[in-house]
Amino acid sequence: MFGGMGNMGNMAGMMKKVQKMQNEMKKMQDDLKRKTVDVTSGGGAVKITMNGEKQVVNLVIDPAAVDPEDVEMLQDLISAAFNEATKKVDDMMASEMGKLTSGLGLPPGLF
Numbered sequence: 001m002f003g004g005m006g007n008m009g010n011m012a013g014m015m016k017k018v019q020k021m022q023n024e025m026k027k028m029q030d031d032l033k034r035k036t037v038d039v040t041s042g043g044g045a046v047k048i049t050m051n052g053e054k055q056v057v058n059l060v061i062d063p064a065a066v067d068p069e070d071v072e073m074l075q076d077l078i079s080a081a082f083n084e085a086t087k088k089v090d091d092m093m094a095s096e097m098g099k100l101t102s103g104l105g106l107p108p109g110l111f
Contacts, residue, residue, distance in 0.1 A: 021100065028096055037088040041081040046074075050085035052093065 032052035040047045045065035049058035065074055 024100055025097075028100055032093055032096060035092065037085055037092060039081050039084040039088060041084065042073075042077040046077040046081045048078075048081040048085045050082075050089055052089060054086055054089055056082070056085070 035052050036049050036057060038047065038049050042062075042065060045062045047058070047060040048056055051057050059078075061074070061078075065077060067073065
């Protein structure tokens with residue numbers, strides 16, 4: 001008759017774990033928003049700093065990279081730096097999320 005009560009205790013314990021994980025995830029996301037990544041392209045001709053919200057917070061272009069005859073090269077350098085910064089932010093977030101979820105026995109890449 002009371003065989004199901006054990007499952008209720010397990011469910012309550014699981015709910016506490018889920019709530020704790022949600023709180024930890026929120027804190028981690030807030031922390032990641034404040035972190036930044038730095039990348040360069042063109043041997044340092046273009047430097048980008050991007051935060052965890054994927055906002056460019058700093059962009060430095062070496063004046064030597066500004067050639068009015070070759071604007072496409074500068075555009076390519078900026079694009080390359082931006083794309084690399086975005087990838088680094090994604091990798092940083094995935095790494096931190098993996099640390100948080102590793103103890104749950106969930107399949108990798110779920111979050």
